[in-house]
Amino acid sequence: MTHHEHPDAAVVRRGYEAFGAGDAETLASLMTGDCTHHSPGESRMSGHFKGRDNVLAHYGMLGELTGGTFRVELKGVYPDGRGHVMSVHRWHGDRNDRGIEMDGGLFFTLVGGKITDIDECVADIPESDAFWGAD
DSSP: OOTTOOHHHHHHHHHHHHHHHTOHHHHHHTEEEEEEEEEOSSSTTOEEEESHHHHHHHHHHHHHHTTTOOEEEEEEEEEOSSSEEEEEEEEEEEETTEEEEEEEEEEEEEETTEEEEEEEEESOHHHHHHHHOOO
16 A cells, blocks of 8 residues: 555555455445446447446456456556546456456546446457457
């Protein structure tokens, strides 16, 4: 932990820790009820997942489709002090006979110390789409 970490950055860091530990309860506690996650591309994992339960189900699918191999290494967390936090990470997964490793990031909006919106970005959208597949 860095000194004087902004509270919003700390929330995002806790979210990554909970995600990595498969701790859905902690993850849920960090989000508003209407939290939305936006995933890029045109695969089965793309789109707008609205509502905390749908966001958590989306995260569950990441593990399910990769046979539990999906993992994320957090590289940095950058708050703007006005309710936004940018995170960068590297994500990994194996699916069927193929593996993927890609840089990406999330752009969070926080309200009252809770995550209300998550915009996901990936280094290579077509490659990500090919990995996840159409359906």
